Amino acid sequence: MQLRDNGLRFSPITIVLHWLIAALLFSILGLGVAIAQSPGEARLVLLQNLLGTLLFLISIYRFWARVTSFHPLPVGSPNPVEVIVARSVAIALALAMVLLPVAVWLSRAAAGVAVELPGGLALPTLISPNEQLKAVVDVLFNIGATAFLLGLALHLFGAFKNHVVLKNLALRRMLGKQVEL
Ligand code: HEM
Known part of the structure; x- marks a missing residue:
């Protein structure tokens, strides 16, 4: 099996991870909407934290x-x-997809809140609560998330235009089709 992308084609790993990450991202955004509508639903928060942690770990490999x-x-023949x-x-x-989850984790840690996972697990809070740091991280997160959403919109527009x-x-x-270049 082709493990890495080359000049001629994406590897199957890239293709699977691309769609897995897209599915994780849209699930996390969907859960965010559901949590906003029923704030007391702790299980949704645990699930969102779990998906965010998976997204982060997979994205480290993917970015590398x-x-x-x-x-x-x-x-x-695009220009x-x-x-x-x-x-x-x-x-x-x-x-x-690597930096935004780190910002969420840092922001929660700075607020003194652990990122809780299903099964009573939690991510370690490696920094102590710090209101000023939280404010800075939140601003950076908002800037990064806005830029990310604009980039994603451009990416989706490109995919739509090509198709x-x-x-x-x-x-x-x-989607896995072999294309001869
Ligand atoms: C429905 C949603 C999406 C569609 C239709 C889509 C479509 C595509 C297409 C057609 C390509 C191939 C571009 C080429 O031939 O060079 C591509 C590549 C890529 N896309 Fe997406 N994409 C989607 C969601 C996302 C998301 C959510 C992310 C990241 C958060 C993302 C990140 C990437 C990256 C990094 C590549 C380069 C190949 C790789 O390393 O995976 N895409 N996408």
Whole structure:
């Protein structure tokens, strides 16, 4: 099995992790909405914490793999600026999935709140409560999360444009189709 991406194709690991991370992210956002509507539901918070921890751990490998392997050649013949923007956005999205969970963990620790997981487990709070630090981390999180959502919107627009307007195989390649370049 091809373990790493090369200039010709994504590895199956990249493809599986891409969609797993997308599913985890959308589940975490959905749980956030559900928690806002029923704040007393502690099980939803535990589940969200668990999914966030999994997202963080998988994203460490994924970011490392993205920056240490070739990105396959683009399908079709896009202009070079579009290719540079699309790849930079993809790398920024992968990095955000490492940094944003760290910011949440730091913010909770600075508020004196442990990130609790199902089964009575909890992530260690490696820093002591600190209101000023929490305020700084929250501002950084909000800036990072806004930039992330803008990048994600651009990423989804790119996928939509390739699939629906340009009718090329970019999306189908990310769904596992073998594409000869
Ligand atoms: C429904 C949601 C999504 C769609 C339709 C989608 C679509 C795509 C497509 C078509 C590619 C291949 C681009 C190419 O050929 O170079 C790609 C790559 C990529 N996407 Fe997405 N994407 C989605 C969600 C996400 C999310 C949520 C993230 C990160 C938070 C993300 C991060 C990446 C990254 C880092 C790559 C480069 C390949 C890799 O290392 O995985 N995508 N995406």
